[in-house]
Amino acid sequence: MLATATAATLVGVDGHVVTVEVHISSGLPSFTIVGLPDAACREARDRVRAAVLSSGLEWPQGRVTVNLAPSGLRKGGAVLDLAMAVAFLAVTGQLPAESLRGRAFVGELGLDGAIRGVVGVLPLVDALRDRAVVVAPEAYHVARVAAPREVYAVGSLSTLASVLAARAPWPDPPHDPPAPAAVPVPDLGDVIGQPSARRAVEVAAAGGHHLLMLGPPGAGKTMLARRLVGLLPELSRECAMEATRVQSAAGLPLPTGLATRPILRSPHHTATMAALVGGGTTAIRPGEISLAHRGVLFLDELGEFAPSVLDAMRQPLEEGTVQVSRAAGACTFPTRFLLVAAMNPCPCGQAGRPNSCRCSDVVRQRYLRRLSGPLLDRFDLRIQVQPPDPDQLLDGVRGEPTTIVASRVRAARERAASRGVETNVELSGAQLEHHAPLTAAAHAALRERLRAGLLSGRGLHRVRCVALTLCDLADDEPEIDADRLNEALTLRASVDKLYAPAAA
Amino acid sequence: MNAGARVDEGRAELGALVELCSLPHMGPARLRALLSERDALEAIGQLRAGGAAVLAALGSCRGVDAPLVATWRRQVASACDRAALSGQPVGADLLDAHAHEDVWLWVPKRSDGDGLWESDPEPPALLFGQGAAVTTAVRRVGIVGTRRCTAYGRTVAQQLGSDLAAAGVAVVSGLATGIDGIAQRAALDAGGQVIGVVGSGLDQVYPASNRTLWADVAQHGTLLSEYPLGRRAAQWQFPARNRIVAAICEVLVVVESGSAGGSMYTVDAAAERDRPVMAVPGPITSAASAGTNRLLAEGCAPVCDVADVLAALGEPGRADVAPGSLGQLGPAIAEPLDRRVLDELSAGPRTLDELTLQTGASLGELASSLGRLQLSGWASEIGGWWEKSR
Numbered sequence: 043m044l045a046t047a048t049a050a051t052l053v054g055v056d057g058h059v060v061t062v063e064v065h066i067s068s069g070l071p072s073f074t075i076v077g078l079p080d081a082a083c084r085e086a087r088d089r090v091r092a093a094v095l096s097s098g099l100e101w102p103q104g105r106v107t108v109n110l111a112p113s114g115l116r117k118g119g120a121v122l123d124l125a126m127a128v129a130f131l132a133v134t135g136q137l138p139a140e141s142l143r144g145r146a147f148v149g150e151l152g153l154d155g156a157i158r159g160v161v162g163v164l165p166l167v168d169a170l171r172d173r174a175v176v177v178a179p180e181a182y183h184v185a186r187v188a189a190p191r192e193v194y195a196v197g198s199l200s201t202l203a204s205v206l207a208a209r210a211p212w213p214d215p216p217h218d219p220p221a222p223a224a225v226p227v228p229d230l231g232d233v234i235g236q237p238s239a240r241r242a243v244e245v246a247a248a249g250g251h252h253l254l255m256l257g258p259p260g261a262g263k264t265m266l267a268r269r270l271v272g273l274l275p276e277l278s279r280e281c282a283m284e285a286t287r288v289q290s291a292a293g294l295p296l297p298t299g300l301a302t303r304p305i306l307r308s309p310h311h312t313a314t315m316a317a318l319v320g321g322g323t324t325a326i327r328p329g330e331i332s333l334a335h336r337g338v339l340f341l342d343e344l345g346e347f348a349p350s351v352l353d354a355m356r357q358p359l360e361e362g363t364v365q366v367s368r369a370a371g372a373c374t375f376p377t378r379f380l381l382v383a384a385m386n387p388c389p390c391g392q393a394g395r396p397n398s399c400r401c402s403d404v405v406r407q408r409y410l411r412r413l414s415g416p417l418l419d420r421f422d423l424r425i426q427v428q429p430p431d432p433d434q435l436l437d438g439v440r441g442e443p444t445t446i447v448a449s450r451v452r453a454a455r456e457r458a459a460s461r462g463v464e465t466n467v468e469l470s471g472a473q474l475e476h477h478a479p480l481t482a483a484a485h486a487a488l489r490e491r492l493r494a495g496l497l498s499g500r501g502l503h504r505v506r507c508v509a510l511t512l513c514d515l516a517d518d519e520p521e522i523d524a525d526r527l528n529e530a531l532t533l534r535a536s537v538d539k540l541y542a543p544a545a546a
Numbered sequence: 547m548n549a550g551a552r553v554d555e556g557r558a559e560l561g562a563l564v565e566l567c568s569l570p571h572m573g574p575a576r577l578r579a580l581l582s583e584r585d586a587l588e589a590i591g592q593l594r595a596g597g598a599a600v601l602a603a604l605g606s607c608r609g610v611d612a613p614l615v616a617t618w619r620r621q622v623a624s625a626c627d628r629a630a631l632s633g634q635p636v637g638a639d640l641l642d643a644h645a646h647e648d649v650w651l652w653v654p655k656r657s658d659g660d661g662l663w664e665s666d667p668e669p670p671a672l673l674f675g676q677g678a679a680v681t682t683a684v685r686r687v688g689i690v691g692t693r694r695c696t697a698y699g700r701t702v703a704q705q706l707g708s709d710l711a712a713a714g715v716a717v718v719s720g721l722a723t724g725i726d727g728i729a730q731r732a733a734l735d736a737g738g739q740v741i742g743v744v745g746s747g748l749d750q751v752y753p754a755s756n757r758t759l760w761a762d763v764a765q766h767g768t769l770l771s772e773y774p775l776g777r778r779a780a781q782w783q784f785p786a787r788n789r790i791v792a793a794i795c796e797v798l799v800v801v802e803s804g805s806a807g808g809s810m811y812t813v814d815a816a817a818e819r820d821r822p823v824m825a826v827p828g829p830i831t832s833a834a835s836a837g838t839n840r841l842l843a844e845g846c847a848p849v850c851d852v853a854d855v856l857a858a859l860g861e862p863g864r865a866d867v868a869p870g871s872l873g874q875l876g877p878a879i880a881e882p883l884d885r886r887v888l889d890e891l892s893a894g895p896r897t898l899d900e901l902t903l904q905t906g907a908s909l910g911e912l913a914s915s916l917g918r919l920q921l922s923g924w925a926s927e928i929g930g931w932w933e934k935s936r
Contacts, residue, residue, distance in 0.1 A: 237902045241909050256930070387929060403693075403723055403753050426930025428897040490921060512910070525910035532898065532913040535930065
């Protein structure tokens with residue numbers, strides 16, 4: 043006797059449809075799961091049996107074999123519990139077999155028969171879109187984001203059994219989650235003074251330029267980074283879906299279902315390569331660079347991260363995806379994020395300020411050498427954050443608030459969108475030439491810089507991108523004059539100058 | 547002048563001297579005390595014989611004790627054994643190693659006749675050199691100063707270095723970061739002669755950021771050290787190095803120095819050797835000029851132009867050769883904003899944020915203004931701090 047139920051399992055950030063086949067025959071009582079289950083998945087047999095019995099249903103004696111097809115795909119976690127239980131009920135005649143047809147079951151079972159949510163609901167349900175999907179009540183809102191044919195939230199196996207046996211109607215869906223109690227988003231108005239740092243944060247948000255902040259401890263680097271997220275516009279549905287998929291697959295809380303606000307991830311500097319880029323031993327999990335997809339990845343104390351970990355980010359930064367390969371398989375994760383990094387200029391934090399750094403040249407240079415040149419090159423905005431002016435700090439006059447700056451950012455992004463890109467960083471050299479011509483004065487200034495060796499050819503392109511973002515923010519004609527260009531050059535300060543202050 | 551000494555010095559004596567130099571914790575003072583009553587070969591013999599005589603001779607040197615002498619004795623004994631096996635004099639392997647790296651040896655003598663060491667209270671027992679030999683046929687000016695110089699000091703050191711080079715005067719300095727290295731780099735770039743005296747073995751570049759400068763000096767000028775190849779930089783070796791800078795130069799110019807900087811060792815050493823000391827005046831508010839201003843107050847001659855230095859050298863005529871721009875007005879400033887920015891910078895280093903708040907200009911205007919000032923040499927930036935550099 044055989045019954046099948048449909049479910050899905052998570053590989054990376056993608057759901058894969060799994061057919062759960064349950065066979066029962068006479069013989070010594072046993073319960074075997076085949077088809078590459080991992081340890082958690084194999085433990086399902088104890089959960090399923092207990093859940094069935096606690097739900098007032100029967101567990102007839104017999105030899106039960108569960109096959110998870112396709113059998114070559116490694117299945118992890120408890121996500122298949124519910125499908126195994128309903129297929130078992132069908133094969134033992136406690137449910138009509140046709141009640142499982144066209145439906146999919148995604149959930150973990152408790153010993154009391156409760157249906158629980160699982161990690162990765164969004165990609166799982168997304169893979170099962172052409173079916174009616176049964177999920178746990180807490181997973182309902184996320185599941186609905188994937189827009190499957192139908193979603194039912196059922197709280198327990200006994201309820202589900204009565205519904206499938208047509209003895210009861212589907213339970214009412216849970217209420218919409220309360221509108222998120224206005225999470226206190228830190229406001230840019232808290233930042234007092236510091237005009238150049240505020241400017242850099244605004245430009246980073248508008249143009250998608252990666253930002254590196256150097257400054258002494260207590261200058262407000264972390265404060266600025268946390269306020270940058272508030273400047274970013276709402277995500278489009280498509281982007282929000284991409285971001286939510288990753289966040290769901292990683293088990294991050296998604297109280298509102300779709301994550302429409304860009305996320306801020308700030309891993310500690312002890313993060314390992316696998317934590318940052320993705321990886322893992324049993325299942326390949328997305329790393330911080332993927333969790334920050336369509337949001338902001340904030341690396342505080344950049345100089346304290348392991349250099350090899352930082353360098354591993356270079357390729358994903360450039361390509362927007364990362365392929366994590368392990369012996370068990372390979373996964374591709376999206377990695378489009380805004381990189382914001384902060385560090386002290388040297389271990390004592392005072393480098394640059396004339397005659398105040400206590401570090402020796404060797405120590406200072408060793409601190410810098412942790413950042414490779416190619417990584418530094420990815421930062422279009424490299425600014426010195428200096429402590430705010432004491433007078434202004436005590437005056438209590440607040441800076442420009444987030445709402446005003448965010449509206450400028452939104453307008454600038456709309457201008458960028460009219461050029462066919464999301465942000466200005468994506469513009470190619472030819473597109474820049476077409477969209478943002480240089481004035482004669484800007485040309486002359488650039489030539490002087492290039493001649494004096496103050497700017498590389500590679501730097502030139504990035505500086506023009508930033509200058510174009512400055513135009514967009516000012517809502518000006520995209521023609522780059524000398525002031526814009528010089529401002530862009532200032533925002534992309536050369537970092538190495540800091541570290542060999544008096545080198546001959 | 548050292549060519550004669552190089553060739554005539556017996557190979558055995560020279561080998562013994564290098565062997566003594568290479569002993570751990572052997573510095574100029576200990577070497578001088580050791581060789582005051584015996585020559586190097588005798589010292590080697592005494593060390594091998596047990597070192598009691600050596601310990602007695604160095605008894606007055608701080609830090610020399612029986613265990614250290616025992617270490618020396620072991621090292622000398624093994625060197626003697628190596629020498630006996632190869633049939634070469636003691637230290638011959640070290641001589642070969644130095645020759646292989648194109649390092650020549652110079653045994654300065656008070657009686658050399660060039661006047662360099664005549665009245666020197668602490669002449670080095672042995673100098674290691676790379677590049678051209680030091681000759682008194684070229685006039686020599688020492689330029690020293692703090693490692694943590696300001697933009698002003700940087701400009702002055704650069705200008706003096708290149709002006710002296712143009713006047714055909716060699717620049718003697720310590721190859722350190724800051725004023726020393728900047729002056730020597732400028733002199734090299736202007737095609738002048740340079741003599742760099744370092745405080746570590748000639749193969750131990752310190753500071754590492756000066757690696758290129760170090761190689762250029764060895765190639766186009768003279769690199770000198772009191773220490774054998776392989777000797778790492780150590781703090782106590784730098785003040786000792788400064789006395790050689792003072793001995794080799796004819797006039798010493800201090801560009802910028804705090805009141806207790808290493809340059810003050812050089813000044814003291816120059817005074818002991820009757821070398822005139824000159825100082826570049828700086829703002830009395832600048833900590834980096836505290837030492838030089840103090841020197842001026844004590845009666846040192848001020849340096850306002852390369853002509854002052856050349857006059858002190860007794861070669862005022864050469865000043866025509868180098869119409870330096872020091873002391874002259876910089877390029878004219880047309881923009882009112884540039885003038886306002888410079889006024890702000892006159893009071894000391896400023897950050898971009900401070901300048902924005904004080905001038906009220908937008909970041910773009912300010913960036914343009916600072917760019918102009920930087921290109922015309924009026925201002926310079928280090929790590930987010932802008933300074934007036936003229």
